[in-house]
Amino acid sequence: MAQDETKLRHVGIIMDGNGRWAKARNLPRPAGHRRGANAVGEALNAARRHGVKYVTLYAFSSENWRRPEGEISTVFGLLDHYIDHKAKELIDQGARIRFLGERHRVSAGLLKKMDQVSALSRHNDDFHLCVAVDYGGRREVVSAVRKISALVAAGDLQISDIDEDLISANRYQPDVPDPELIIRTSGEQRLSNFLLWQAAYSEFVFVPTLWPDFSQDDFDQAVAQFVGRDRRFGGVSNLATSG
Template identity: 55%
Template sequence: MNILPDMKSPNIAASVPRHIGIIMDGNGRWAQARGLTRSAGHRKGVDAVRRAIRACGELGVETVTLFSFSSENWSRPAGEVNDLMGLLKMFIRRDLADLHKEGVKVCVIGSRTNVPADILPLIEEAEKLTFHNTAQRLVIAFNYGARDEIVRATQKLAAQVAAGELAPSDISVEAIDAALDTSDWSDPELIIRTSGEQRLSNFLLWQAAYSELVFLDVLWPDFDKTHLQAALAEFSARDRRFGGVVVQAAQ
C-alpha cells in the first residue's frame, strides 16, 4: 500500500463518505498464520471493531455498517458459532455504555427469526438505550443476508398489495428502499472488504448499487485507522458519475 495522503488535506477531508460499509474478513486466516484457533482470531477481530468505530468517528463518518454475522454463518461448526455469539454478547455488555456515552446510535439489521433467546434482548436493549443518540450511527448486520433482506422487503410489499393498500404499479425503487432494513439512512458511498477477497458476499446488494468498492490486503484483526485512511484516499480519487458522463466544453 502506498504512503497515504494526510487526511487533514482539504480535498480528502471534504470527500469523507457519510456512510461506510465494512466486510470484516480474515479472522480465521490471521489466527491460522499464528498457530491459533479461529476463535482467537475472532477475539482479536473485536479489538479491530473498536478501532474501526473510533476511527470512523474521528474522521467524520456518520454511519458505519459492520457485517458481523451472515445468515449463512450458521452453517459453521457449532463451537465456532457459539464463540461468535459469546463475543457479540461480550461486546454489547462491555462496550454499550461507552458507545452510549459517545453519542453512538446502535442499529441492528437482519432477520430476527431464530436469533438465540439470550441474544435478542441484548440487541433490543442496545437499540432502545441509544435510540436518541445523534453523534454517529453504528449499524450491525447480524443474521443478515442481502438476498434475505430483499425477499423480506418484497414480502412486505406483496402483503400490502394483497390487502389493497398498494397498487402493483406503485412498487418503485423508493417503495423497495422504504421496505428494506436500512430505510432510515442513506446508502453506503463506500464499502471496504479486508483480507484481499474481492466480492460482496451477500452484503447490502441493493444498497451497493453505486457504492465505491475498496479491497484491502490486510486481515481484519490488523485493521486500524491507517487502513481506513488508505480506503478513504482511494475513495477520494474516484470519479463518481453515477452512470453519467462529463461533457467537455467545446474549445
Template identity: 50%
Template sequence: MRQGRARTVRHPRHVAIIMDGNGRWARARGLPRSMGHRRGVEAVRAAVRAAGELGIEYLTLFAFSSENWRRPKDEIEELLGLLKHFIRRDLADLHKEGVRVRVIGGRDDLSADIRSLLEEAENLTRDNSRQTLVIAFNYGARDEVARAVKRIAEKFAAGEVTLDALTADYLGEHMDTAGIPDPDLIIRTSGELRLSNFLLWQAAYSEFVFMPCLWPDFDRQSFEDAIAEYASRDRRFGGLSREIAS
C-alpha cells in the same frame, strides 16, 4: 511504517466493511480460530473509534452472515459470545459518545436472549445523533430483499398499496436499511474480491476498496488509506466524469 497521505481527502458519509480474515490471521500464527475472532473484536473497537474521529456519519459492519450458521457449532457459540460481550462491555461507552446503534438482518429465528440484547442496544441509543453504527447480524442481502418483498406483498394483498406505487424507492423503504443512506464506500479486508451477499441493493453506486490486510490487522492507517483511495475516485452515478463534463 506506512506514511499517511498529507493531502485533504473527501470523506464518505457512509462506510460499510466486510470484516474478513480472522481465521487466516489465527492460522498464520498457529493459534485457534477463536483467538482470531477475539482480535477481530479489538479491530472493531478501533474501527468504530476511528470512524468517529474521521467524521464518518454511518459505519456498517458485517458482523454475522445468515450463512455463518453453517459453521461448526463451537465457532458459532464463540462468535455469539463475542457479540454479547461487545454489546455488554461497549454499549454504555457508545451511548455516552452519542452513537446510535442500528441492527439489520433477520430476527425471527434468533434466540430470545440475542434478540433482547439487540433490542436493548437499539432502544438505549435510539435518540443519539452524532454517529450511527449499523451492525449487520444474521444478515444476507438476498434474504433482506425477500423479506422486503414479502412485506410489500402483504400490504398489496390487504389493499394497502397499488401496483403504481411499487417503485424502486418504495422497495427501498422496506429494506432493513430504510432511513440510512446507501454506503459511499465498501471496504473488504483479506484480499477477497467479492461482496458475499452483503448490501446488494444498497451497493448500486458504492465505491469498493479491497485491502490485502486481514481484519485483525485493520487499523486507523488502513482506514485512512481506504478513504484516501475513495477520495481519488470520480463518482459519476451514471453521468459523465468531471474531466469530460468540464
C-alpha cells in the same frame, strides 16, 4: 476535514480474515474472532475522525450458520461481550447502536440485549453503528417484496405504485443512507451478500490486511482511495468535461 471527504457519510465493512489470521499462527479459528473484536474500535475511531456518520459492520451473515458450532458460539459470545462492555461507552459518546438482519435464530438472551441497547440509544444521532447479524442482502430484498406484496394483496397498494423508492422504504433500515464506500479486508474481492440493494453505486476498496490486524491507517488509506475516485453514477466523468 477536507471538503471532498464530506460526501462520505456511510461506510460498510466486511470484516474478513479472522480464520486465516488464526491459522497463520497455528491457533484455533475462534482466536482470530477474539482478536478481530479489537479491530472494531480501530475502525470506529477512524470513521468518526473522518466525519463518517454511519458504519455498518458485517458481523454474521445468514450463510455463516454453516460454520462449526464452536466458531458460531464464539462470534455470538463476542457480540454479547461487546454489548456488555462497550455499548454504554459508545452510547455516552452520542452513538446510536442498531442491528439489522433476521431474528428468529438468535438466542432470546442476546436479542434482549440487542433490543435494550437499541432502545437506550434510539435518540442519539451523532454516530450510527449498524451491526449486521444473521444478515443476507438477498433476504433483505425478499423481506421488502413480501411486505409490499401484502399491501397489494390487501388492496392498499397498486402494482403500478411499486418502484425503487418503495422497495428502499421497506428495507430493514430505510432511514440509513446507502453506503458510499464498502471496505473488505483480507484481499477477497466480493460482496458475499452484503447490502446488495444499497451497494448499487458504492465504491469498493479491497484491503489485503486480515481483519484482526486492521488499523486506523488502513481505514485512512481506504478513504484516500475513495476520495480519489471519480463517481459518475452512470453519467459523464467530471474529469472528462472539466476545462
